[in-house]
Amino acid sequence: MSGIIKRRKTSDYAQIHNGALQQLEDIRSIGLISHLMSLPETWEIKKMQLYKKFGRGPITNAIAELEAKKYWVTIQYRDGKKTLYYYNVSDVAFTDSEVLNMIEEVNQGGFKITDISESFTHLLSIGENQQLKTDDNLSVDSSIVGNEQLMVNTSLSTVENRHLLNKYKKTNSNKKNNDKETLVINKELPPDEFKICLLNSCNEFYTEFAPTRWSKKQWNTLIEAFVTETISEGRYINVPADKIQGYAYQSLKNIAYKFDLKNGRIDFESIAKKRNVPFFNWLEVDTDDEMPY
Structure with missing residues (x-):
C-alpha cells in the first residue's frame, strides 16, 4: 500500500508554508523554494551559485513563477557604474508594504533603483516619490x-x-x-x-x-x-x-x-563674441542716437 509517511523531526528540518507548496504549479519552483527555505536567514542569495548547482534553465523558470506569484522579489540598482541585485524570497507571498520597505532600504543606501520584479513595478514610482520628498525636504x-x-x-x-x-x-x-x-x-x-x-x-x-x-x-x-x-x-x-x-x-x-x-540669465554679448557675430545692445540705445540700419 502506497502512502505519505511523516516522521517526527526535532532537528535539521525546514518549515515551509503549505500555501506556497500548493499554489506553485511548476515542480522546479517548488524545489527551489524548498531548497532556499532550508538555508539560514543570513544566507545571501546568488543566482550563479544556483545555476551551478541546479542549472540555468530550471532556476530561470523557477524564479519566473516565484516572481509572478510574489514569493520572490528582485530589485536591480546602481552603485556608481555597477549594476547590482537585491533578492528576497519567502514561502509566504510578499505584500506591497513589505516591498516598499525594501525599496526604502535601497534608497536610504543612496542607490538608484533601475528595475524591480514585474509584480511590484507599480510600487517603484511611489518609492521614488517618497524619496524625492525626503531629499528635497x-x-x-x-x-x-x-x-x-x-x-x-x-x-x-x-x-x-x-x-x-x-x-x-x-x-x-x-x-x-x-x-x-x-x-x-x-x-x-x-x-x-x-x-x-x-x-x-x-x-x-x-x-x-x-x-x-x-x-x-x-x-x-x-x-x-x-x-x-x-x-x-x-x-x-x-x-x-x-x-x-x-x-x-x-x-x-x-x-x-x-x-x-x-x-x-543668458549673456548674449559673450555668445556673440564666441561666434564672431556683431553684437548690438538694443536695450541701451539712446532715443536720440541714430539707429544702426
Missing part, C-alpha cells in the same frame, strides 16, 4: 499634494515606462517604416499611453532642468501643460515610441533656454 501644502498626487497617479516609473514601450516594440517588430526596422510610430500608441510615457520621461529630467528655475509645483504645472499641448496639437503622432525620451529632453532643453532668455 519640502514643506508641502494641500495644493502641492494634489498636484503631486496627480503626477503619481498618471505617470509610470522608469521600469513601467520601459515595459510599456517594449510591448509596442515587440508588437511591431516585423513592421518597417521608411526602410527602418522596429520603428514604432505613435499612430499605434494610444494618446493616453503616450501621455503617460511622456510625463514619466519628463520627470526623469527634473534634477537637470528644474533646480534654480522652477519649484516642484511649478514644474508639475509646466510639464502637464507641455504634455497636454503635445497631445492636443497632434505632435505626438510624429514621435516614435522609442524616441519619446529624447523628444522630452530636447523639448525641456528648449523650454529652459526660453526661461533663461526671458529672465536675463
